Amino acid sequence: MGVQLGQIVSPTEVPLDSLKGKKLALDAYNMLYQFLATIRQADGTPFTGDGGEVTSHLVGLLYRTTSLLVNGIRPIYSFDGKPSPLKLNTLKARARVKERATQEWEAALQAGDLPLAKKKAAQTSRLTEPMVADAKELLDALGVPWVQAPSEGEAQAAQMARRGDVWAAASEDYDTLLFGTPRLVRGLAALKHSLRDTGSVRVLSAEEVLSQLSLSLPEFIVMCLLIGTDFNEGFQGIGPKRALKLAQEHLGFEETIRRVGGDPATLKEVADLFGNPPFTPEYRLVWTRPTPEKVMRLLVDRHGFEEARIARTVEKLGDVDLSTPPKPLQTALDDFEGRT
DNA sequence: CCAGAATA
DNA sequence: TATTCTGGG
Numbered sequence: 001m002g003v004q005l006g007q008i009v010s011p012t013e014v015p016l017d018s019l020k021g022k023k024l025a026l027d028a029y030n031m032l033y034q035f036l037a038t039i040r041q042a043d044g045t046p047f048t049g050d051g052g053e054v055t056s057h058l059v060g061l062l063y064r065t066t067s068l069l070v071n072g073i074r075p076i077y078s079f080d081g082k083p084s085p086l087k088l089n090t091l092k093a094r095a096r097v098k099e100r101a102t103q104e105w106e107a108a109l110q111a112g113d114l115p116l117a118k119k120k121a122a123q124t125s126r127l128t129e130p131m132v133a134d135a136k137e138l139l140d141a142l143g144v145p146w147v148q149a150p151s152e153g154e155a156q157a158a159q160m161a162r163r164g165d166v167w168a169a170a171s172e173d174y175d176t177l178l179f180g181t182p183r184l185v186r187g188l189a190a191l192k193h194s195l196r197d198t199g200s201v202r203v204l205s206a207e208e209v210l211s212q213l214s215l216s217l218p219e220f221i222v223m224c225l226l227i228g229t230d231f232n233e234g235f236q237g238i239g240p241k242r243a244l245k246l247a248q249e250h251l252g253f254e255e256t257i258r259r260v261g262g263d264p265a266t267l268k269e270v271a272d273l274f275g276n277p278p279f280t281p282e283y284r285l286v287w288t289r290p291t292p293e294k295v296m297r298l299l300v301d302r303h304g305f306e307e308a309r310i311a312r313t314v315e316k317l318g319d320v321d322l323s324t325p326p327k328p329l330q331t332a333l334d335d336f337e338g339r340t
Numbered sequence: 341c342c343a344g345a346a347t348a
Numbered sequence: 349t350a351t352t353c354t355g356g357g
């Protein structure tokens with residue numbers, strides 16, 4: 001879920017075309033969970049292969065990845081590793097939500113309420129080890145790089161962007177901003193476009209966000225700690241609005257925390273996690289042609305996808321330009337940043 | 341979610 | 349030809 005910043009940040013809408021030739025580090029779990037939530041039948045049943053194994057995430061990953069590549073975007077997927085102990089409460093809470101949603105899904109089915117059933121089913125999504133292994137194997141077969149983060153995939157993506165290895169981190173959550181990304185791309189979940197509307201995504205520039213809010217990055221992090229993150233609970237009666245106001249008083253870390261009755265020592269640990277998150281420098285940003293036989297073996301032979309359909313999809317990648325432009329075209333956002 | 345068929 | 353619906357696994 002991540003920190004709730006939707007109320008107080010305003011993204012810039014940019015045409016999809018402006019991402020052409022750019023490398024993006026994608027939060028793989030964020031994306032795979034979205035596929036698992038949405039790619040379901042009317043009654044909420046996920047797609048499965050012959051053996052009953054869930055395949056919704058592979059459907060989504062295949063089509064999303066080809067769509068990105070055809071649009072000239074160079075994705076690298078960042079997979080979650082071991083969660084921080086600080087996240088255990090959040091994970092337990094999510095597990096409880098899933099248990100309840102599973103019961104409510106069944107109840108909705110009994111009542112014959114399909115829309116409700118699908119909505120509840122979406123909340124039951126689980127990403128298992130074999131499912132993750134399949135996703136990585138599919139990326140390998142497609143010639144798309146991925147990296148195994150030591151801990152948070154979002155932190156890994158953010159650090160890659162901070163080091164300038166990729167143009168931006170991409171996730172629907174805002175946590176990459178806390179993890180220090182200079183840019184966050186949202187809205188890759190709706191790439192579909194027509195002739196008049198050529199598609200667009202939302203970009204958040206960290207520099208722009210901070211200057212709009214009149215906050216330093218450490219103050220921004222404190223604000224988020226007040227609101228609550230996946231790694232700490234937040235405070236009763238403090239939402240985005242009040243947290244922003246308090247952070248804007250520039251009282252410093254300890255005093256700001258004390259104002260809401262929090263313990264600076266405990267929260268310092270969370271602030272450090274955001275400010276200096278674990279990541280690995282061992283990743284290779286190399287995109288190659290897909291290996292159709294590998295894609296076929298995985299999706300058709302092992303998971304029962306329709307051969308002709310997959311062949312058609314992989315074919316589209318044949319004439320994708322995989323080179324990285326030495327001098328990327330300047331976008332409106334780059335121009336804006338250049339002046340600030 | 342995306343692709344392709346159906347539709348108007 | 350652009351938009352809506354349905355099937356995919």
